[in-house]
Amino acid sequence: MPVVQNGASTERGSALMAVIGVMGVLIVITLTLTTATLYSLDFTRSTRASVQSVAAAESGVSAAQLSLTQGICRPNYTRASPQFTAEVAYSLSSSDDVWVAGCPAASVAAVRVRVVSTGSALTGPASDQTRIEAIFEYESAAPTGVQPSGAAMYLYGGVVFMNNADLLVAKSGRAAIQVKNGSVSCSNNTVIEGDVVVSAGNLNISGCSIEGNAWATGAATLGAVTGNLTASSVNLSGAQLTNRVGGVYTRYTVETPIPTVPPWVDLNYAPSDWIDASGVPYQVTSIGANCTIDASTLTAAANGGRPVIINALSVCPSGVTAVGTVKLSSDVVIFANNFTFVNNVQFQSSSTSRHKVWFITPDLVADHLPTCGASQGDFWMKNSFTIAPTLDAMTYTPCRFNAMNNFEWRGQLYANGANDFKNNTRFESAPLGLPGIDLDTGTVTGGGSAGAVPRLGNMTSMRDLSDG
Numbered sequence: 001m002p003v004v005q006n007g008a009s010t011e012r013g014s015a016l017m018a019v020i021g022v023m024g025v026l027i028v029i030t031l032t033l034t035t036a037t038l039y040s041l042d043f044t045r046s047t048r049a050s051v052q053s054v055a056a057a058e059s060g061v062s063a064a065q066l067s068l069t070q071g072i073c074r075p076n077y078t079r080a081s082p083q084f085t086a087e088v089a090y091s092l093s094s095s096d097d098v099w100v101a102g103c104p105a106a107s108v109a110a111v112r113v114r115v116v117s118t119g120s121a122l123t124g125p126a127s128d129q130t131r132i133e134a135i136f137e138y139e140s141a142a143p144t145g146v147q148p149s150g151a152a153m154y155l156y157g158g159v160v161f162m163n164n165a166d167l168l169v170a171k172s173g174r175a176a177i178q179v180k181n182g183s184v185s186c187s188n189n190t191v192i193e194g195d196v197v198v199s200a201g202n203l204n205i206s207g208c209s210i211e212g213n214a215w216a217t218g219a220a221t222l223g224a225v226t227g228n229l230t231a232s233s234v235n236l237s238g239a240q241l242t243n244r245v246g247g248v249y250t251r252y253t254v255e256t257p258i259p260t261v262p263p264w265v266d267l268n269y270a271p272s273d274w275i276d277a278s279g280v281p282y283q284v285t286s287i288g289a290n291c292t293i294d295a296s297t298l299t300a301a302a303n304g305g306r307p308v309i310i311n312a313l314s315v316c317p318s319g320v321t322a323v324g325t326v327k328l329s330s331d332v333v334i335f336a337n338n339f340t341f342v343n344n345v346q347f348q349s350s351s352t353s354r355h356k357v358w359f360i361t362p363d364l365v366a367d368h369l370p371t372c373g374a375s376q377g378d379f380w381m382k383n384s385f386t387i388a389p390t391l392d393a394m395t396y397t398p399c400r401f402n403a404m405n406n407f408e409w410r411g412q413l414y415a416n417g418a419n420d421f422k423n424n425t426r427f428e429s430a431p432l433g434l435p436g437i438d439l440d441t442g443t444v445t446g447g448g449s450a451g452a453v454p455r456l457g458n459m460t461s462m463r464d465l466s467d468g
Helices: 002-069 238-244 295-301
Strands: 076-080 083-091 112-120 129-139 153-155 159-162 166-168 177-179 184-187 190-193 196-198 208-210 214-216 219-221 229-231 249-251 283-286 308-311 320-322 325-328 332-335 339-342 345-349 355-360 379-382 385-387 391-404 407-422 425-429 455-464
Touching (some): 002 083, 002 112, 002 129, 159 190, 184 190, 214 219, 219 229, 295 325, 345 391, 385 391
Parallel strands (some): 153 177, 153 407, 159 184, 159 407, 166 425, 177 196, 196 214, 214 229, 229 249, 283 308, 308 332, 320 339, 339 379, 379 391, 391 407, 407 425
Antiparallel strands (some): 076 083, 083 112, 129 455
């Protein structure tokens, strides 16, 4: 009997151990399943938060893109659901990584816009954020009205200055006298106050001085240059060169960088291109059969102080002239085959208000070269001609510009070249520009001076900044 009892006791103990073992396994399985379930729930929440933050950041980019496409730019865009903050910046370069925070003004030539959007999850920790950067091509807004651009003097085929010429043409950061395909020559006490660049020619300044820098791909014959000089050769050396050049002389080779002289821009007669800064079109009127710009002509052309275009192209095939003092009550554009101003002619404003006048001989051949047609002629001023201080004037001609014997000009000059620029001449720079044309680059922007809204271009890149 004891043996039987002991055997039963042993069997009961073995069964108990088995049950405990099974329970332990079940507990382990239960804990494992619980841990896995909790981990899965946490992973799901984390994944959901990550997806939400990415979607929110992308929504910020989309919101900014839509607004910019409609011509509306804000420095930043925010929204609570989906939660994002998108910040706008712009660049003046198509390649570098220099960005200016905010929206470009109408006068700023931005070429790219960047949107950096930070999106946050609606669930999960506050630190769960995604930052996305998107970069777009961009065209800045063009303000209404003729916008100033270009050098003080653009003389495609070269120029000769002589006999006490005083040229105040200094302009910061850009050569103020530009010659595309010709040489610059000056003598007899001529002073050029500004930079000069000759992109395909010589610089002969043996009798004058340049108060600025000078560049020429050809030879330089020196008077004096207060700044730096670049030329293929000079007629002086050693101490003489040091005394004549205030800065550094650099010998020009084909690898030497010099300021770019833009190509010639062809300007034809297109009156609809002329819109003033307030959006008012210039009114077209004829000059009359006498082909003379005088008080009666301007009275007939009067437009209540609004701008006018005087078209003398067909009525006056031999060009126009002017007599005595001509007073302008508004901005005026005069189109003619040539201009001849002789003997005591003065243009001035009729009041203290500053006005502008353009003397234009159109270039009828669109080939990016100055083409003086058979029916056209040079621009002539001689024997006392004056643009008064209350007036800014610009000449555009594919023919030559000639000025001699006491003349004063305030404004801008764009011509094929100048054969005679001599005998007590004074020129002071004042930029005017031409409608729908960037004279700094020699490009036609189109649309005249009517202006244009900003335009967002293609997206060029998008990347996640969250990981640095």
